[in-house]
Structure formats: structure tokens, C-alpha cells
Amino acid sequence: MAEDFIEPASEEVDRLFSRLDKDAKQGGYNLNPDADFVRGLVKGLLINERRYGYRACPCRLASGVKAEDLDLICPCDYRDADMTEFGACYCALYVSKAVMKGDQELSSIPERRLPPEERERLRQKQNASAEVLGADIAEVAFKLSLPVWRCTVCGYLCAREGPPEVCPICKVGKERFERFI
Amino acid sequence: MNFEHVAGKDKGKISLFALSTCIWCKKTRELLSSMGVAFDYIYVDLLKGEERAEAVAAVKKYNPSLSFPTLVIGEKSIVGLKEKEIKEALG
Structure with a gap:
């Protein structure tokens, strides 16, 4: 099950992490406060970028055809609705202010994307x-x-x-x- | 399908359909390992062609949303990391 690309190095993960964090704050969003959790997801995004050519959600199965997957490119089309209803997006990269402050606990989120x-x-x-x-x-x-x-x-x-x-x-x-x- | 096997206590057939990039899938795997049960897992995102189609069809049978992780215990399926449900099912 080997893949034909080099695993993202930790420096690359850190770079994207800080960029996403900056962009999120600027737009009024928050990344999950659990840094290790976020690092794992950011690595997944970089792997998907190498694999498919776009940053598909690490917690969803991408088809490999960009036109079919536009809705699940991070940030996905379902992020805001899931954050409103569950306090986090599907993969929990982005969380609401309540989750951020520890007032709301994260739980398993059902898939909003249609089958x-x-x-x-x-x-x-x-x-x-x-x-x-x-x-x-x-x-x-x-x-x-x-x-x-x-x-x-x-x-x-x-x-x-x-x-x-x-x-x-x-x-x-x-x-x-x-x-x- | 080529599942990876994790050795442990025999609690019947346990199959975990997961994605290699998904943190919730990783946490589900870790939960099963910490419980010490024997299980099989497969990373569907690493499969190609027919093998992938076969795995996708198997997941859809239990979970039409085709979301991950999908854990199949006997004929029962648990979608997502639902720690309480998983622990109850594997008592």
C-alpha cells in the first residue's frame, strides 16, 4: 500500500498549520485548540494534495476527480452548517467559539454530504x-x-x-x- | 480484500473500514487496540481500481453515506468514533 510521493515533512506541516490558523482568525473562524490533532489533519491535507492535486477533507473518501469533489475541498461546503449544529466541522479542524472555550464538548458528527x-x-x-x-x-x-x-x-x-x-x-x-x- | 490483522482477544469478526488520513479513524483504531480485541482494518483511500470498488461496496452495504470510520462487528455497524457504543458492543 505504498504511495509514490514523499511524506510531508514536519516543517511543511507547521507552515500550512500557521497559514490556516492566520486565515481562520482573520475570517472569524477558529482551528481546533488541540494542536496535535490539527497537525494530524494538516498532514492529511498535504497528503491529499499530493495524491489528488487538491486538499480534499482528510476524513472523507475523495474520488480523485476535482469537479466531483469541489464540495469537500477544505474548507468544505458543510463546515459552517456543522459548526453551527455540532460546534465543529466534520473532521474537527475548525471549531466554534463555544468548543474553543471548553463550554461545549466535541462528539461524533454525522455526515452531512449526501451519499x-x-x-x-x-x-x-x-x-x-x-x-x-x-x-x-x-x-x-x-x-x-x-x-x-x-x-x-x-x-x-x-x-x-x-x-x-x-x-x-x-x-x-x-x-x-x-x-x- | 486485504485487511491488516491486529491480534488480541477473540470477540468475533470485527472489521474496521478506515482512511489513512483521518484522525477519527486513527482514534477508533487506537480504541480497539487499547481494548485488546482482535480486529481487521483496511485503509480504503490507499486502494485502487477493483480493490477499492470492492471495499466501497462493502462499506455502502452497512453505511450508505460511505463515511469513515465504519466499524462492522458481526452484522452490526457503528459509524464514526462512538466510544460508548463500541465499548457496549464489545463488552
Whole structure:
């Protein structure tokens, strides 16, 4: 079961750890206060980056096809909802203020991502309704000077010609944005 | 499927489907080891092709969400690190 890449060195793990920590604080998020736990997850992210070419959630099985896995690239599309409901994201890299302060204990979190078949059904349904939605958006957008883009990870909205290269709040790439209005 | 075997007290067939990068999976493995029970584990993310498809199908049978860790004790499955449930099941 050997892999054809070199294991991330501890310096590389530390570098990404401090960057994620800085980005999290800047956007109003918190990393899990258990540093060893976070180091383990950060190493997993680096392994997945080598393995798949993107930082898939270390606690989920990535397909290896980026377009199918956009929702589970860290930070994932489910982070904020899980933090609100359970105090942490699925892998517990990010935690709520209550967990951070020790007021709330972490427990096992159920998977919010739909099972593969249901995900596919939802994708087909979305594609089918995209045209209708597109027409609706066009009608509203006609009255706006610019379209509005929504970050699917943190909900950040901005009005501009296209989505930003990087979300200024949660730092995900522009491929994680959807046309909102 | 090529499971890795961990020796210990025989409590029937115990299979742990895990991911090598997942910390909750690691903690589940450590819990089983600390309990001293014999079990088999497999890292599904390290499998390729047919072997991976076979493991994915096996996990889905017990856990349609295809999430990890999925622990199968006899015919019962426990999804996620649920320490109390695991300890009860393996009394």
C-alpha cells in the first residue's frame, strides 16, 4: 500500500498549520485548540494534495476527480452548517467559539454530504432547473448594475463581473462561487 | 480484500473500514487496540481500481453515506468514533 510521493515533512506541516490558523482568525473562524490533532489533519491535507492535486477533507473518501469533489475541498461546503449544529466541522479542524472555550464538548458528527447516488440525483435536478433559474436570475439581474456571486463555503456575497480569484473571507478559490443574483 | 490483522482477544469478526488520513479513524483504531480485541482494518483511500470498488461496496452495504470510520462487528455497524457504543458492543 505504498504511495509514490514523499511524506510531508514536519516543517511543511507547521507552515500550512500557521497559514490556516492566520486565515481562520482573520475570517472569524477558529482551528481546533488541540494542536496535535490539527497537525494530524494538516498532514492529511498535504497528503491529499499530493495524491489528488487538491486538499480534499482528510476524513472523507475523495474520488480523485476535482469537479466531483469541489464540495469537500477544505474548507468544505458543510463546515459552517456543522459548526453551527455540532460546534465543529466534520473532521474537527475548525471549531466554534463555544468548543474553543471548553463550554461545549466535541462528539461524533454525522455526515452531512449526501451519499453518492443522492448527490448525483441532486446534481441532475439542479442541472434540469438551471435553465429556469437562469431565466429568473436574468430577469432580476436586468435591474442590477452587476451580477452577485456567492461563496458556497462561507456565504460571502459580492457584486462584480465575475467571482474573485480568492474568497476574502475563507480563502477558497473562485471555482467555489456560484451566481447568486 | 486485504485487511491488516491486529491480534488480541477473540470477540468475533470485527472489521474496521478506515482512511489513512483521518484522525477519527486513527482514534477508533487506537480504541480497539487499547481494548485488546482482535480486529481487521483496511485503509480504503490507499486502494485502487477493483480493490477499492470492492471495499466501497462493502462499506455502502452497512453505511450508505460511505463515511469513515465504519466499524462492522458481526452484522452490526457503528459509524464514526462512538466510544460508548463500541465499548457496549464489545463488552
